[in-house]
Amino acid sequence: MTEYGPLPDGGRPTARYIRHARAFCALLLAALLANAARVQVVQSREYDGNPANRRATIARYQQPRGNILVDGRPVTGSVDTGEQLRYERSYPDGPLYAPVTGFASQRYGTTFLEHAEDGVLSGTDPLLRPLPLWSDVSRARGRGGDVVTTLDRRAQEAAYRGLAGRKGAVAAVEPATGRILALVTSPSYDPAELSGNSEAVVSAWARLNHDPEKPMLNRAVRQTYPPGSTFKVVTAAAALDAGVVTDLDERTDSPDPYRLPGTTTRLTNEGEGCADASVRDAFEWSCNTVFAKLGVDVGARDMVATAQAFGFNDTEVRIPFSVAPSTFDTRVDRAQLALSSIGQYNTRATPLQMAMVAAAVADGGVLRPPYLVERTTRHGGAPLSGSGARPGRQVMRPATAARLAELMAGVVREGTGTNAAIPGVLVGGKTGTAQHGVGNTGVPYAWFVSWAQSEDAPEPEVAVAVVVEDAAADRGEISGGGTAAPIAREVMRAVLAG
Amino acid sequence: MTKAGSTLAAVGAPVRAVRLPRRRGVELSLLVLAVLLSVYGYCAVGLARSGTVPPGAVGYGAGLGVLALFAHIAVRIRAPYADPLPLPIGVLLNGLGLVLIYRLDLETPGDRAAPTQLVWSTLGVGLFIGVVLVLRDHRVLQRYAYVCVVAALVLLALPILFPAVNGARIWIRVAGFSIQPGEFAKVLLAVFFAAYLAANRSALAYAGRRLWRLQFPTGRVLGPVLTIWLVSVGVLVLERDLGTSLLFFGLFVVLLYVATGRTGWIAVGLLLAVLGAVAVGRLEPHVGGRIEDWLHPFATIEAGRGPNQLAQSLFAFAAGGVLGTGLGLGHSILIGFATKSDFILATAGEELGLAGLAAIVLLYALLVERGYRAGLALREPFGRLLAVGLASLIALQVFVIAGGVTGLIPLTGMAMPFLAQGGSSVVTNWAIVALLVRVSDSARSQYDGREAP
Numbered sequence: 017m018t019e020y021g022p023l024p025d026g027g028r029p030t031a032r033y034i035r036h037a038r039a040f041c042a043l044l045l046a047a048l049l050a051n052a053a054r055v056q057v058v059q060s061r062e063y064d065g066n067p068a069n070r071r072a073t074i075a076r077y078q079q080p081r082g083n084i085l086v087d088g089r090p091v092t093g094s095v096d097t098g099e100q101l102r103y104e105r106s107y108p109d110g111p112l113y114a115p116v117t118g119f120a121s122q123r124y125g126t127t128f129l130e131h132a133e134d135g136v137l138s139g140t141d142p143l144l145r146p147l148p149l150w151s152d153v154s155r156a157r158g159r160g161g162d163v164v165t166t167l168d169r170r171a172q173e174a175a176y177r178g179l180a181g182r183k184g185a186v187a188a189v190e191p192a193t194g195r196i197l198a199l200v201t202s203p204s205y206d207p208a209e210l211s212g213n214s215e216a217v218v219s220a221w222a223r224l225n226h227d228p229e230k231p232m233l234n235r236a237v238r239q240t241y242p243p244g245s246t247f248k249v250v251t252a253a254a255a256l257d258a259g260v261v262t263d264l265d266e267r268t269d270s271p272d273p274y275r276l277p278g279t280t281t282r283l284t285n286e287g288e289g290c291a292d293a294s295v296r297d298a299f300e301w302s303c304n305t306v307f308a309k310l311g312v313d314v315g316a317r318d319m320v321a322t323a324q325a326f327g328f329n330d331t332e333v334r335i336p337f338s339v340a341p342s343t344f345d346t347r348v349d350r351a352q353l354a355l356s357s358i359g360q361y362n363t364r365a366t367p368l369q370m371a372m373v374a375a376a377v378a379d380g381g382v383l384r385p386p387y388l389v390e391r392t393t394r395h396g397g398a399p400l401s402g403s404g405a406r407p408g409r410q411v412m413r414p415a416t417a418a419r420l421a422e423l424m425a426g427v428v429r430e431g432t433g434t435n436a437a438i439p440g441v442l443v444g445g446k447t448g449t450a451q452h453g454v455g456n457t458g459v460p461y462a463w464f465v466s467w468a469q470s471e472d473a474p475e476p477e478v479a480v481a482v483v484v485e486d487a488a489a490d491r492g493e494i495s496g497g498g499t500a501a502p503i504a505r506e507v508m509r510a511v512l513a514g
Numbered sequence: 515m516t517k518a519g520s521t522l523a524a525v526g527a528p529v530r531a532v533r534l535p536r537r538r539g540v541e542l543s544l545l546v547l548a549v550l551l552s553v554y555g556y557c558a559v560g561l562a563r564s565g566t567v568p569p570g571a572v573g574y575g576a577g578l579g580v581l582a583l584f585a586h587i588a589v590r591i592r593a594p595y596a597d598p599l600p601l602p603i604g605v606l607l608n609g610l611g612l613v614l615i616y617r618l619d620l621e622t623p624g625d626r627a628a629p630t631q632l633v634w635s636t637l638g639v640g641l642f643i644g645v646v647l648v649l650r651d652h653r654v655l656q657r658y659a660y661v662c663v664v665a666a667l668v669l670l671a672l673p674i675l676f677p678a679v680n681g682a683r684i685w686i687r688v689a690g691f692s693i694q695p696g697e698f699a700k701v702l703l704a705v706f707f708a709a710y711l712a713a714n715r716s717a718l719a720y721a722g723r724r725l726w727r728l729q730f731p732t733g734r735v736l737g738p739v740l741t742i743w744l745v746s747v748g749v750l751v752l753e754r755d756l757g758t759s760l761l762f763f764g765l766f767v768v769l770l771y772v773a774t775g776r777t778g779w780i781a782v783g784l785l786l787a788v789l790g791a792v793a794v795g796r797l798e799p800h801v802g803g804r805i806e807d808w809l810h811p812f813a814t815i816e817a818g819r820g821p822n823q824l825a826q827s828l829f830a831f832a833a834g835g836v837l838g839t840g841l842g843l844g845h846s847i848l849i850g851f852a853t854k855s856d857f858i859l860a861t862a863g864e865e866l867g868l869a870g871l872a873a874i875v876l877l878y879a880l881l882v883e884r885g886y887r888a889g890l891a892l893r894e895p896f897g898r899l900l901a902v903g904l905a906s907l908i909a910l911q912v913f914v915i916a917g918g919v920t921g922l923i924p925l926t927g928m929a930m931p932f933l934a935q936g937g938s939s940v941v942t943n944w945a946i947v948a949l950l951v952r953v954s955d956s957a958r959s960q961y962d963g964r965e966a967p
Contacts, residue, residue: 033772038886041909045879051922055831056868063832068815071833
């Protein structure tokens, strides 16, 4: 049995070489397993995340998406198409809730609540995993949860009906909490048109994006307007807090017309009787001259501080989707300050921001950060995360808030805002007609901000801001009261009735 | 015990007294397990896809069970000492392949491959039974070595007369069936190599002139070696079949090494293989493209043309992770037209995960190991080389195709033994298992205890 002689091993191929060949085969198969482990474990995240890998998209649409709820009822749905991307979003009342829901499109992604709460709705939120560690291994996807909004269905409908397709927006909040009760933009669109992946979706996308009316623009939170006279609420708050005004009925030292400091430009009023008018009269009749001078008297520093306390220049507002920052210019000369103080120059505000201003007045000077999501739940209703309420902050003295409330009530009782009056309800408001365009040639924006408190209620229950872009071409101060105030009234009535 | 004892007493020969136990009961139990696992997989697919147990579960299970039973009976009659593992492994892999093909059929309602595969599987098991019953001694094959090689070359050359399919010229279409003759050729070549090398190994190992430290065999002996190498490269060039040529070449080198024990042959083999691959990779755009895809699997994505099949296959494996998505719940259909054949392993990887894939590779490894074990136990050179050749054939083919779809080596269009859709492949692999059963029976029944394997 010599191993190395000629024809060893009795003429048979030796066991030794067979074992070598066997080891070689074992090596090949071991290399396979090692490589499979590399692909399936080590580098799997990288492959999963490759944008050309459709699995994440398929998984996303494999199950029905969670719903967005208003007053306990879903305003969204899911349609089983039986296609590779199986479930498509449906919106039973699409245009009405579009500025809140946004769209969830297989082709164009998500916006607004569909975007901000995507983790919960699509089921990827870690909170939705029953056993987190195990889910990492098994790659299980949770069933989509629901998002319960703070919206009041009737207020939303009233606002949408009130705008009646005219360009504009409505924002309503509950002053004591910051809950957003209505968020409407007009003209709107149906997000269901963008849900799927078909050619129809592509053409709808192109059509909506090229529409001069900009139906996909969320005017309530993503568009800023010059707030015009509604900003006089802020100016009055600054003046009262700074002690520039102590008696609302005392005659002010304000000429009509008012020459802007350091310029030859003369600021005028739409109506008569503004010269040396008291703050109360000037507020009720919206005298530009009085408030421009008041802003200058308060000074840039205090005006900026008050405006920022109300939420101007805050770029971080999330409800939970982001809100366009409202602006009050911090680097102004006295003439610019005068214009800024009556809501012109670089002063711009979203309707939501102006609703916050009215809410702060109604809530004794406390500003509550607005929020749209009451809570998120698992599918079936078990709570996932709690209320979106955050602590409020005092933005003016309570006494100042009380006097402002008195002024606003006067506007509705006997001033420019009588159209907002509701029998048996205490309503406070402020009209505004904002000039814009080159040389103020554009059709002015009609504004109305207000709050309402029913007789037996301890505090105001709703604050509303309405802006209508193409108000009837009556350029008088009346357009804020004539066009926007009735819309606000219907929204407030809807909330108080509920 | 009493039964074994009585057998011993009846035969009475001392050599036979150390025969290995028959283990047919083990084989039967494993077969039952293999059939049950396949039926379970079939039901799992149905439950995942439609929430109900598929209507054919009992029928298919019974069909597979009857096939396995007949094969088992044939083994009991004609190969009672055979290794109990190869047959159950074949049934399990074949059954799992049927489950995967049935599962993929659900994605392509117009193209049902599972029924055809079942017919081919039946033919394959039939061939298995035929081989086990008819071939009483594997050494008979030695006599037909040259018939085998001629048949193999004819089969290899046939597809050249037929049009190319998907860029490769490896199919012939007869009466609606497409056959891949290269699959049959590989068994015939394994027989020829084993017989040729068993006859000429001393000449290969020691004759010829010596050049520096290498011992070169004479031209008469070396001639067939070079011929086979040229044929394998020729197949590649004419039929654009990188996989088959690699398989033949690998098989030949392994057998040459086992027969002669000369490491130099491996070096020469590797050198020739690299030369051939480089030359063909340069000259042949189809093969060159495969190599490019392997080096840069995501190049088509970066070029904006979407993922290619290899990238999709990698995505599928990655999506499976450790435990897989579960049968019927993956998306390997994204890979495209070859999902049921070349890329079926990607479905296994996605839906059964690394755990399932490892189990499958281990099944193949077990089959290979059992082949080697039979080779080690046999006492004559032809049987040894045949067993080693068949086992290596399985290992090489699994490596080439699995390595291809997981991005380890360039992709070649080959069928995963037993798993993939493809009649020629299933039939051939059953023939291989039949030969392994046959040689293991010889090894275990003639085992005389003089040399421990």
